Amino acid sequence: MSVIINPGSGLVPEATEAHAAVNITVFGDDLKRTGIVVTDCARTPGADxxxxxxxxxxxxxxxxTIEIQMPGLPVERVRFLNEDGQNIWHFPRLYVDGxxxxxxxxxxACEPEEEDGQ
Known part of the structure; x- marks a missing residue:
């Protein structure tokens, strides 16, 4: 019997570091559109x-500092934005700070946490 808690959180077969590097750049561009400016991006292989x-x-x-675990598939297979033709069940999850x-x-999830009283 299988229980799926978070679809897309499992292994990412055929993943490559090269795809992940492209994806993190696109992710940073998307963050900028939300008002979050990334000033540095460092690959941390020891945390894979x-x-x-x-x-x-x-x-x-x-x-x-935000840790991102980026799937290493082509960006069109990772970048779920709920657009026409995208099925959330077919996209792997990223990990943001765990x-x-x-x-x-x-x-x-990358937005800063609100402080009490705001």
Whole structure:
């Protein structure tokens, strides 16, 4: 018996670091469109999960560091934005600081946390 808790959070077969590097650049561009400016992106291979995701640390303009575990598939197979023809069940999840999200929601997960009283 199989139980699927987070579809897309499993292994990413046929993943490559080269695809992950392209994807993290596109992810940074998408973050910029949401108002989050990435000032540095560092590949951190020692933090790879080893399941077809590759670790990067993004430093933002406001001084935060966000760890992204990026799937190493072609960007069109990772960048879920809920567009026509996209089926969320067919996209692997990214990990943002240890929590898994499909691309669209991973962008939101990178937003700074609100402080109490705001």
């Amino acid at each position: 999960y080893g399941d077809g995701r590759f670790a990067f640390n993004l430093t933002t303009e406001d001084g935060r 929590s898994s999200w499909v691309w669209q929601f991973a962008l939101l």
